[in-house]
Amino acid sequence: MTEPARRTLLLAAAAAGFGAAGCTSDGGDHTDRGLGGGGEPGATASAGASSSDTPAPSRGPRGTPTIPPEPPLPAPSPWPLARTEVEPRAKGAAVRLLEALGTWPRGQQGPGPARERARNRGVPPAGAAHLVARAAPLLTPAPEATVRVIAAQYGGLAGDHASVLVPLRQWRRAADGSVEDGGATVDVRLTRAPSGWQVCDLHPSRPGRPLARPGALIRRTVTHDHIHLPPAADADIRAGHLHPAPLRALLTLAESYDIDVSVVHTGHPRNVFGTSRLSDHTRMRAFDVWAVNGRPVSDPTTPHALIDGFMRAAARAGAYRVGGPRLLGRGGEVFFTDRAHRDHLHMAFDSDE
Structure with a gap:
């Protein structure tokens, strides 16, 4: 079974607003150079064709160039939420916001459309601007992108405050038309308000450079x-x-x-x-x-x-x-x-x- 098919089965098996204030933080977005050093934003590995792999335009019947079609991005697939969760609405708020921020069609890249997508998830304007700024690793400029959540787990629950950790994969269209495969893990911080759980901060992962000579x-x-x-x-x-x-x-x-x-x-x-x-x-x-x-x-x-x-x-x-x-x-x-x-x-x- 291919890895994408296996992931789809796992996600299917799992099935059964907002403001920037009042969110506790312990510095969860710290950059730790660890043993490998670097402190660079999370590396992305290309799973699509590189520019050197892109076939040259072929010729039509009268010698006119024909450009091969671009490979499609994977379609969005909302992560299934189970009612048996301890705090299902907290997970739902975290996951749906990241899916919205990290997925866009052609013509909708950039922070402006991202803020609009956040507002469509119930985030007020001030909170949308803050969260979009924090979500920068998911908003790398690209003509289009798709996010799929791999898992969602609690990073902590303490009274009216919560952390939900969301590993996700993201596919982006590269400048040459190929598909770049990357992703991140985001520590989503939430507070409980009378209207429900609200996302108040995002702490994306920032791994360092890969070791030149791994053991x-x-x-x-x-x-x-x-x-x-x-x-x-x-x-x-x-x-x-x-x-x-x-x-x-x-x-x-x-x-x-x-x-x-x-x-x-x-x-x-x-x-x-x-x-x-x-x-x-x-x-x-x-x-x-x-x-x-x-x-x-x-x-x-x-x-x-x-x-x-x-x-x-x-x-x-x-x-x-x-x-x-x-x-x-x-x-x-x-x-x-x-x-x-x-x-x-x-x-x-x-x-x-």
């Missing part, structure tokens, strides 16, 4: 058939933004499971949400998983034995903290659960080696 652990991880990485997580690992212990654990787990990773380093809140404690993701010692063997963690039909078995296997692989939708055994110092971890698995390690 064997990195090469094996990013090319493994059973480890599926969204663009920002892939870029984080290639930049050295994940220490060896979690990389080795991923490879060990991939011997028995098919793993859909959601977040590694950038695009995650800097601190544990609602606290002043530095996150293990910021320390480059953690990764999150949104689906195991093609079964989303948030789907109530996903077998408990599958998810619980994966969590126990992660602990055996060296994780010192494992979070998920249920508390395993007596919990203790290793396993934990809370409202924010009912839709993903969190594996953290206490070693840099």
Whole structure:
């Protein structure tokens, strides 16, 4: 099965306004050079034809040049929202705004049309200007673009404040007519108002440059058939933004499971949400998983034995903290659960080696 088809099946399995004020922030849009350095905006890898691959115009019956048609962009596909979510309206507000900002037809590129798309999602003018400025990595100039959300998980829930982490893929039309394939992970901050959850800030991922000479652990991880990485997580690992212990654990787990990773380093809140404690993701010692063997963690039909078995296997692989939708055994110092971890698995390690 091709990767796009497999993604479509996973998203189908998951199915079952606004202002800039009052939003808490822990500096979640920090640029961390980590082990790889660079601090550049998230790298995009072209999946379409490069300019050198574009065929030369052919000749018609009377010698007139005929220009080959441009390859189409993937069609928009709204991410399915499940009513069984802990805070479905928070996820809905986050996901639908990013889909609107990162998708546009020909003639609708630029910040002006983006602000209009935000206003069409219920964002007031001042809030629209702020959010469009924050969404710059999704608004790289291009004649047209399409965003598809890969997953949406809670980065934290604390009273009337929430963080929703959204890994997404974006296809853009290049100047030569080819299709560029990239993406990002966005930490969407929301506040609860009388009218419902409102997006108040965006913190897009900003991975560094890929290492010139990545080690064997990195090469094996990013090319493994059973480890599926969204663009920002892939870029984080290639930049050295994940220490060896979690990389080795991923490879060990991939011997028995098919793993859909959601977040590694950038695009995650800097601190544990609602606290002043530095996150293990910021320390480059953690990764999150949104689906195991093609079964989303948030789907109530996903077998408990599958998810619980994966969590126990992660602990055996060296994780010192494992979070998920249920508390395993007596919990203790290793396993934990809370409202924010009912839709993903969190594996953290206490070693840099």
